Amino acid sequence: MAIKTVKNAAGRTVPLEINGLPVIPYKGVGKHKPEGRKYGPPIPSCSDYPDDGNKVVASLEEALRKCGLKDGMTISTHHHMRDGDLVSNKIFELASSMGVRDLVWLPSASFPCNDPVIKYLADGTINRIEGSMNGPLGRFVSEGKMKGTAVLRSHGGRVQAIQDGEVKIDIAVLAAPSADSFGNAKGTGGTSACGVIGYGKTDSMYADKVIVVTDNLIDLPCFPMEIEGNYVDYVVVVDKIGIPEKIVSGTTQITKSPDRLLIAELTASFLEKSGILKDGVLMQAGAGGTSLAISVFLHEILKKKGWKSKLGFGGSTKYMVKMLEEGQMGYILDAQAFDLDSVSSIERNPNHVPYPVFNAYNYHSKGNITSMMDIMILGATEVDLNFNGNVVTHSDGYLLHGIGGWQNCLHARNVILPVPLFRDRIPVIVDEVTTLCGPGELIDVIITERGIAINPLRQDLIDSVKNSGLPLKTIRELKDEAEKICGKPQKPQFEEDIVAAIKWVDGTVIDVVRKIKT
Amino acid sequence: MKKSIAVSGNSGPKVRSDCEITLELKSDNGITIDLNSRVKSLYGESIKKLIVAVLNFFGINNAFVRIIDSGALPFVIAARMESAVKQIINTNLEYLPDFISENSYSTSRDRFRFSRLYLPGNNPGLMINAGLHLADGIILDLEDSVAPEKKDEARILVRNALRQINFYGAERMVRINQGERGLKDLHYIIPQNVNLILIPKCESSDYVKLIAKEIDSVKSEYNIANTVFLMPIIESALGIENAFEIARSSENVVAVAIGLEDYTADLGVQRTLEGKESFYARTRLVVAAKAAGIQPIDSVFSDVGDMDALKENVLASKALGFEGMGCIHPRQISVIRQGFAPGEPEIEKSKKIVLAFENAKLNGLGVVALGSKMIDPPVVCRAQKTISLAVRLGLLPENWLNEIPTE
Numbered sequence: 001m002a003i004k005t006v007k008n009a010a011g012r013t014v015p016l017e018i019n020g021l022p023v024i025p026y027k028g029v030g031k032h033k034p035e036g037r038k039y040g041p042p043i044p045s046c047s048d049y050p051d052d053g054n055k056v057v058a059s060l061e062e063a064l065r066k067c068g069l070k071d072g073m074t075i076s077t078h079h080h081m082r083d084g085d086l087v088s089n090k091i092f093e094l095a096s097s098m099g100v101r102d103l104v105w106l107p108s109a110s111f112p113c114n115d116p117v118i119k120y121l122a123d124g125t126i127n128r129i130e131g132s133m134n135g136p137l138g139r140f141v142s143e144g145k146m147k148g149t150a151v152l153r154s155h156g157g158r159v160q161a162i163q164d165g166e167v168k169i170d171i172a173v174l175a176a177p178s179a180d181s182f183g184n185a186k187g188t189g190g191t192s193a194c195g196v197i198g199y200g201k202t203d204s205m206y207a208d209k210v211i212v213v214t215d216n217l218i219d220l221p222c223f224p225m226e227i228e229g230n231y232v233d234y235v236v237v238v239d240k241i242g243i244p245e246k247i248v249s250g251t252t253q254i255t256k257s258p259d260r261l262l263i264a265e266l267t268a269s270f271l272e273k274s275g276i277l278k279d280g281v282l283m284q285a286g287a288g289g290t291s292l293a294i295s296v297f298l299h300e301i302l303k304k305k306g307w308k309s310k311l312g313f314g315g316s317t318k319y320m321v322k323m324l325e326e327g328q329m330g331y332i333l334d335a336q337a338f339d340l341d342s343v344s345s346i347e348r349n350p351n352h353v354p355y356p357v358f359n360a361y362n363y364h365s366k367g368n369i370t371s372m373m374d375i376m377i378l379g380a381t382e383v384d385l386n387f388n389g390n391v392v393t394h395s396d397g398y399l400l401h402g403i404g405g406w407q408n409c410l411h412a413r414n415v416i417l418p419v420p421l422f423r424d425r426i427p428v429i430v431d432e433v434t435t436l437c438g439p440g441e442l443i444d445v446i447i448t449e450r451g452i453a454i455n456p457l458r459q460d461l462i463d464s465v466k467n468s469g470l471p472l473k474t475i476r477e478l479k480d481e482a483e484k485i486c487g488k489p490q491k492p493q494f495e496e497d498i499v500a501a502i503k504w505v506d507g508t509v510i511d512v513v514r515k516i517k518t
Numbered sequence: 519m520k521k522s523i524a525v526s527g528n529s530g531p532k533v534r535s536d537c538e539i540t541l542e543l544k545s546d547n548g549i550t551i552d553l554n555s556r557v558k559s560l561y562g563e564s565i566k567k568l569i570v571a572v573l574n575f576f577g578i579n580n581a582f583v584r585i586i587d588s589g590a591l592p593f594v595i596a597a598r599m600e601s602a603v604k605q606i607i608n609t610n611l612e613y614l615p616d617f618i619s620e621n622s623y624s625t626s627r628d629r630f631r632f633s634r635l636y637l638p639g640n641n642p643g644l645m646i647n648a649g650l651h652l653a654d655g656i657i658l659d660l661e662d663s664v665a666p667e668k669k670d671e672a673r674i675l676v677r678n679a680l681r682q683i684n685f686y687g688a689e690r691m692v693r694i695n696q697g698e699r700g701l702k703d704l705h706y707i708i709p710q711n712v713n714l715i716l717i718p719k720c721e722s723s724d725y726v727k728l729i730a731k732e733i734d735s736v737k738s739e740y741n742i743a744n745t746v747f748l749m750p751i752i753e754s755a756l757g758i759e760n761a762f763e764i765a766r767s768s769e770n771v772v773a774v775a776i777g778l779e780d781y782t783a784d785l786g787v788q789r790t791l792e793g794k795e796s797f798y799a800r801t802r803l804v805v806a807a808k809a810a811g812i813q814p815i816d817s818v819f820s821d822v823g824d825m826d827a828l829k830e831n832v833l834a835s836k837a838l839g840f841e842g843m844g845c846i847h848p849r850q851i852s853v854i855r856q857g858f859a860p861g862e863p864e865i866e867k868s869k870k871i872v873l874a875f876e877n878a879k880l881n882g883l884g885v886v887a888l889g890s891k892m893i894d895p896p897v898v899c900r901a902q903k904t905i906s907l908a909v910r911l912g913l914l915p916e917n918w919l920n921e922i923p924t925e
Contacts, residue, residue, distance in 0.1 A: 262647075424556065424557070449647060486561075487564055493559075
């Protein structure tokens with residue numbers, strides 16, 4: 001059936017309707033002004049809950065039945081169990097055996113361990129995923145095999161959609177490393193500790209029904225609670241919510257690749273010479289090998305200069321923890337902990353503070369903490385001549401990653417993308433991104449092993465490194481260099497069918513992904 | 519026909535930027551290509567076109583080709599295809615990719631050779647970005663890092679790499695094989711504007727002369743004018759005994775290097791971190807090189823994870839008189855460069871000495887004094903060498919003397 005499409009403000013052709021629901025085409029950065037009041041979940045009554053506060057039920061199946069699981073419902077989960085998640089797949093296994101159909105799964109991210117849900121997408125238990133799609137799941141969706149259309153949102157965009165009622169969660173199933181029988185829950189303790197479970201906080205507040213699943217039931221009160229029992233309907237105790245070594249990496253590793261280290265060195269040098277790195281700097285870097293190396297190099301510079309970063313925003317890693325402990329960072333505000341050192345730092349260091357993402361990234365918050373960050377290190381699968389970025393598809397057109405916090409983080413003061421010029425012959429800098437995830441006006445600097453391109457909109461940055469001796473190039477020069485080495489790639493072939501919608505942080509549709517022509 | 523089915527190149531889960539090609543000649547039905555590539559949707563058509571072009575170049579019009587590709591660049595695919603063809607048919611033809619203009623430079627006899635990065639000659643993934651790490655020299659190795667059965671295909675790959683990869687100004691070096699195979703290597707390598715040839719396991723001046731003669735004959739055959747420098751590597755007791763003769767065996771010898779793994783093996787002793795067992799050989803080599811007016815170059819340091827130990831090693835090496843060292847990992851390059859470069863205190867002290875010398879000259883004094891201390895001529899000479907090194911490394915402006923306020 002033909003759905004009406006329009007060209008949005010970014011020049012991308014997008015539909016006016018997705019999954020039978022009207023959507024708003026992207027209007028530009030900060031242009032969409034939502035009106036009305038936030039969505040409110042139904043009013044509960046404490047008289048319906050046990051006086052002794054004990055909400056434990058015998059099994060997840062019983063909890064789902066008590067929550068009234070039925071066809072077409074939206075089930076949300078958080079991704080703090082990462083690739084060790086043993087809860088999400090179980091929900092759909094139970095739903096399938098209960099004969100429930102057409103569910104919508106709203107994870108804050110999915111991982112390779114979630115590939116088994118392909119079975120439930122295929123058998124009709126799940127209609128669609130609104131979240132991220134990686135690996136085989138991405139392939140399944142890209143080949144047009146999912147019944148509904150996927151919706152990809154940023155971490156902040158997910159909160160926005162929940163808060164303004166674009167998505168209504170029927171049942172939130174929240175895995176908790178520690179919980180008490182009232183439903184208070186936290187990310188530390190037990191054998192499945194992940195540090196923080198802040199991504200589930202919004203779900204707990206806005207879902208109709210909330211189930212906390214734990215393998216570590218502790219005495220009341222589970223303190224300090226991130227999920228508050230007052231929002232929770234049922235508590236389920238299971239043997240294991242996750243496989244520990246896959247929840248957090250034992251240790252995050254700096255890249256060993258000499259080429260990536262070169263990019264990291266160049267990035268640190270750029271931040272120093274441009275004056276972006278300074279005493280009191282606010283910074284955020286991811287957990288990828290290159291980002292970690294950048295953190296280490298920045299730490300060295302801070303130490304050498306006797307400077308201190310006022311605060312770092314997590315995803316935390318041991319390298320950030322090291323800065324905190326050695327006195328080069330004042331605080332870590334943390335939305336997720338990537339390794340065991342970070343988890344234990346949260347447990348013992350009062351300056352390492354769990355910080356729910358809904359305070360940080362959300363379009364409907366009264367301010368966005370990422371817009372205060374001086375340094376924001378991000379990645380991308382593609383960047384184009386207009387500095388537009390893609391993080392969800394590869395140049396071959398297949399969905400491969402979620403958006404994560406990437407779009408939200410673009411609002412930082414200086415957005416730096418350290419990327420290789422090409423990966424195994426696949427150029428990263430292209431004429432036009434395959435899928436638009438972030439508008440170029442928000443992306444400031446591209447740092448590759450063969451040179452640095454600064455967005456012409458940032459004349460201030462261009463001036464700041466004019467005589468620095470850094471290898472400055474235009475983005476076109478970088479693209480030409482990549483094509484000279486790799487050859488000019490063909491474009492992937494798509495059919496008309498839309499398999500996924502890419503939401504901007506404000507809920508508008510910035511682009512869509514179409515079915516791969518096979 | 520030598521073989522009916524040929525296989526060249528590499529594939530496997532850890533292989534990057536390479537491909538494995540299987541070639542089978544057919545009598546009819548044209549060229550069929552079975553392409554398995556992670557970049558198929560981006561480069562599938564151009565890969566097939568290239569395969570057909572190479573086969574047609576060698577007069578092959580009917581064949582079955584299977585490619586398992588992990589993002590190989592065109593010059594790699596062409597090299598692998600040519601290698602497969604040459605396993606099946608006898609030909610002297612060469613399918614040469616363009617020689618990029620960035621690689622047309624020559625190097626000078628006395629340029630720095632602090633760091634030279636070894637790259638295994640049959641591993642294209644490590645070659646593509648090698649020049650970015652700013653080693654003084656890049657060695658494409660045809661000798662010990664290439665398995666015996668891969669020697670022929672490495673030679674073709676290295677030839678293409680010399681034509682297609684931008685080395686960003688690094689001295690373009692190749693380590694050839696020993697003996698006959700090494701002489702044949704030269705025919706592939708010398709026409710590609712290679713700047714320096716490393717001669718492994720060199721034990722006599724005659725052997726250097728033999729290589730030099732072969733290079734001259736290839737040069738005249740291809741009408742090549744550029745100078746090809748030589749760096750013999752001495753890796754045996756006999757080589758050490760002949761070090762001085764080797765060092766002055768040809769006017770194109772610009773450096774001699776020592777290879778300690780083979781040297782200690784030849785002596786039947788363990789190679790230690792401290793290096794007592796090779797102390798004599800190293801100092802003997804340094805003296806031989808200095809006597810011949812060329813650069814003595816130290817062996818590689820093989821623990822790529824230990825940068826502190828490498829730094830110590832470099833400083834010890836510099837203290838013996840070496841002027842460079844081999845690298846087997848790009849991260850070693852900056853440590854080595856910094857180690858061989860004069861440090862700030864050394865430069866400051868040398869500046870004072872040279873300044874005192876210049877002042878003495880100006881005032882017609884025969885004796886140079888710094889404060890109450892007399893400075894001997896060799897001390898001045900060493901200080902002048904340090905200063906000239908610092909200027910060439912950009913650590914000191916060329917006119918530094920004029921910038922010092924007169925007292």
